Amino acid sequence: MHSTIVRGQNVFGFFTSVCFFVAALIAASDLLAPRTPKATVSVKDVQVVRGRPHYYSTKKEEYAVIRFSLSADLSSLFTWNTKQVFVYVSASWPNSTLGEDGKGELVNEAVIWDSIITNPSADHLQNIGPAAMKKLVKSSKGKKIDPSRGKLELKNQKAKYQITSPTGKLAETDNVVLKVHYNVQPWVGVLTWTPQIEFGMWKKVKGGVSKVFKFPALKAKKEAEKKKA
């Protein structure tokens, strides 16, 4: 009854219960923080070029090269339980076979740009070079939470990923649209994505969808050669 083992077990049991209770409280506190993100995204330039998936491939595919501008205010997503916010911009387009009625369902989606924004409390976990790390830590010195990192201002940004489709065809696709999404990674608790419905104090993203545009026809070969020269 009062052996050392039993006492040890009791202490350990109580310790884990307290840990889980505190973790649950922290996770639940997310619901009390209002989320009011805003975003404006617009396409600046689209080209479709032919290329190979990798150097040794003989397959030629069409790639969409997109430039866009993004202005976003995600500062309300940064709370004491925020580890990082993953922001991404995706392009969606319907299948060519579906769009008989003018506008098909957006069945294809591909991320063209993403970024990891850490809360200062998670800076040390970033996989970046020492110089960049120094700059990052200095940017919000003395702060554990830095909502100002949620303000993004990208002008004429080049996409990080050149997208294609499984068929290798992409040129002359209509009804393409860019969307801004986010994913909040907590220190403990539930992961959240851009909400589809308003939920308590969490509002939907204001804006965050670009105007409809199209992937143009392939650039003429001559033009591409001229550019190279």
Added chain:
Amino acid sequence: MLSALQNPRQAAAQLLNFGLILSTAFMMWKGLSVISDSPSPIVVVLSGSMEPAFQRGDLLFLWNRNLMEETKVGEIVVYNVKGKDIPIVHRLVRKFGVGEQAKLLTKGDNNLADDTELYAKGQDYIERQDIIGSVVAYIPFVGYVTILLSEHPWLKTVMLGLMGLVVVLQRE
């Protein structure tokens, strides 16, 4: 000392107690599996490819039902590749088509390239059936003990020995 061994009735009761604990844990695991429709509803992160979101040893809770909508781009999914037995936790970055046949591409946040290289030979995309769940909740570090156990097998022997000793020596 070792009074339990002299009293067979007590020894049997302790054995039953031990079995009860094991079966309760097993039932909870399988129950969670049924609720989430995932063969493995809780997984431990084994690699650093999703850093800084997930570190090695973090515990992830999975959900494998599409109640409201389909699995979509941006979700972090756990998937199996044919011929490899270790499931991978990565983010969905491309989706072509809808339904079971949709072609999906994944990428680790901390990796420069997408996962085409990780898939089976000749496989360019994964499908919905390869996914065993999407990450919905997160507890840091708790699963690290399983990494320790698999990397240092002698710890297993030590732990089993200690547990057996406690069971035998316990009087209650």
